Each structure stands twice: as structure tokens, then as C-alpha cells.
Amino acid sequence: MSVAIIDYGSGNLRSAAKAFERAAREAGYAGAVQVTADPDVVRRADRVVLPGVGAFADCKAGLDAVPGMVETLDEVVLRGGKPFLGICVGMQLLAARGREKATTEGLGWIGGEVRLITPADPALKVPHMGWNTLDLVRPHPILADVPTGERGLHAYFVHSYHFVPDDPAHGVATTDYGGPVTAIVGRDTVVGTQFHPEKSQTLGLALIRNFLAWRP
């Protein structure tokens, strides 16, 4: 089992790599977790992870700037069916468009756009920052045995924008912040989390183990 974590200048790769290393070790998978900007490494990996911290436009420009990466992802994930996990802005980039500050085209793998969170309660602060529970929209293997609902485990969020999918069937889980906020989207072998599994302690490690075990 090899995991490629894509390095496109978007920070905080160490935390993601360490969390994947630990989850892989605990699940008994041999193999390497590689932080890489090399499309060939992505092509050979069993799992692909796209992290992302920062602004949508900045992250998209960073990803576009890695020679051959977007084309390779289209080829091996979208058409080739390799399991893929996007994290935070890495998840948002799956959308057709981002509306953070300017309008920016995303990868367009999942229809929809990334918009500012507008909690119904004006006293709620933006960014949505901290620990929140997940509400299941539909069952998904990456949430296998993860307790959801108000009494479930918590995930760590830090974001001001969220993914609004065109097709509700592409939603996997939401979180409540003055109304539902998209927490997980998924389609075929592609899944993305708005929260940070690598920072979400028990829930995060369970989700990563599930992603590694996923056989879509």
C-alpha cells in the first residue's frame, strides 16, 4: 500500500504525512507514504491525497504550477479510478468553481461551487473554527464504524467557505453550524473532507484507516 500526498506548496504536509504513516502502521499496511510533486509517483501510488491550506485561488494556482499534475490526476483518478482523498482546500478544489474573493475554476470533478458560509444565527463566528460532529447524508466506506450525529465523534474544522454540490447525492456528510455545512463530498473513487482528518484525533485516524482499506 503506497500513498502519494501531493506537494504543491500548500503547507502542512508533515501533519498529513505523519497521520497517514501512523494509520497505515496501525492497520498493518507495509509501504510508503510519500510527499511528492512527481506525477510518476502519483501514477504508481495506490492512494492519492490532495491536502490544502490557504485560499482557493492560491491553491489552484499552486496545483496548476506542478508540471503534469492536473493531467495525471485526471488520468489516474477520474478516469483510472484510483482512490483519492481531498482535504480542506484539497476537497474544495474538486468543485467546478470557487468563490473565495475572486471566482476561480476548480478541477470540476464534482459539480458545484465553494461559497462563503452564512450561518442562520448572526452570532456565529466565521471562520467555522473548532470541533464539530458529523451528520450522515448517506453511508460511505470512509465513515465505516465512525460514530456520527450529535453524540458522535468530533472532527476539526477551520474554514470560511464550503462546498455546495449541484447534486445532493454527492454529499456524504454535513455538520451543523447555523444550518448544514458540507463536511464530506464523494463521487465514485473520489472523496473529500472539509475538516482535517490529520488533526481530528480519534475520528481522523479512523477515517484515514478506512480510506486506506477502501476498495471501491
Place this chain on the structure above:
Amino acid sequence: MLKARVIPCLDVKDGRVVKGVNFVDLRDAGDPVEAAAAYDAAGADELCFLDITASHEARGTLLDVVERTAALCFMPVTVGGGIRTNDDIRALLLAGADKVSINSAAVADRSFVGRAADKFGDQCIVVSIDAKRVSGPDEAPRWEIFTHGGRKATGIDALAFAEDVVRLGAGELLVTSMDRDGTKIGFDLPLTRAIADRVTVPVIASGGVGTLDHLVEGILQGHATAVLAASIFHFGTHTIGEAKAHMAAAGIPMRLDPSELAGPR
């Protein structure tokens, strides 16, 4: 529902915890990484490292601390102290920090907050506000920004500064009362509330925690969404678990997940 956060803060100097941490059997009470791992296992919602290393040359030790922490702790980490440039921020984020806390550099040049937020996103830029009450007992309350550990007045109004840095892109404010810091008599609640009610971003209350009731007050009366404390946790007066249970009993939504991180790694 979003939960209130409890954030222990570790002061780090030359790669060592100042004064040490005594709440649990650690092999080395002065090792910030061991302390961080213990807080992670104890259920802390975030961790804050405040670097008080005097010389810029010694900052490599802080990056090493952050790197080793990120390898062990799967919890959010904020790092503050001496951050002056986007390169400083990038180095910390690459080492594994999730957020950085900017203090004197924001006071000296507010536009730095905007440049940092444009580059790294609002959500990872925390502005740390050290304020002292400067109005007399019979006047309407007024707070001023102080630097150099509360010794140097700047003449800058704390509320106006808070609004300004949020407009520029700060994603969170860490509000510390320099009147209360180290006193254990509780937060300056009017200060915390005045800022929290005025800005759209989350506010962390800091400075003065001596009892668990103080943590409750910070959320319910100060309108903060997170509380930061140091000595009551470091010296074993209370555990993180006790703090969160006490806050939950007061009706504050808290994260009380069981941790699987205490086991072998």
C-alpha cells in the same frame, strides 16, 4: 454543534518549556513535545506554543519542536512569538503548525496581517492582542495595546485595533488581559466581551485563569469561543478533562470524545 475549545499554552524558550509541566509523569517535564503529547492524550482541543526565545538565531529549535509535535499529535497547533515575515509563517506551517499567532509585528505594521492572510488564508492567521485597561474606575472602559510583555504602551485603542486586523484578514483573535495575566483572578471579562461582540471572527480569552469557573465565565460572560490557560494545567491544579467536564456541567457544549492517543505509538 460547534464546541467551545480549551487550549493549554506552553511557553517555550530555546526549545524548552519555561517552568516545566508537572501534571503527569513525564520523563522530561521541560520537553515541549512530551507535554504536547500528554495534552493531546488528555483531550485538549488545541495546543498553543508561545516562543519567547530571545534571539532569532535560536528559532531553529522551535521549528524542531513543532516538527516533532506534529509527528506525535494529531491535534491543531498554534505557534506564536517573534513572527515577522511570511517566510517565518511558511516555515512554521511546513513544520506542522496549523495557525500562527502574530503579535508585535501586527502592532508595528498592520498591513502584515493582510499580506499573511492573502498568502496563507484568513483561517490560519491569529492576531494576538495584549491589552491593558487605561481608563479610570469612573470612566467608560478603554483598553490600550501594550507590547514587551505589558511594559510598553502603544497608545493604540484595543477595540479599534481588533476591528482593523479582522478587516485586514485575521481569522481569529487571542485576547490577553495584561492586567490579569498571572493573577489567577479570572479573565478581564468586559475586555473579552467588548472585542468578541465587535468582531465576526472567533475570540480566544486569555490571561488570569485560576479556577475552572473562570473558564466558564470566559465563554458565557466573555462571549469567547475558546479559552486559553497555562498554569492551572501545567501545575496539575486541574486536568483538561476536569476543565471540560466542569464547562459541560455549566451548559457549554464541549467535545468529550474518548481519546485513543494515550496508547503506544
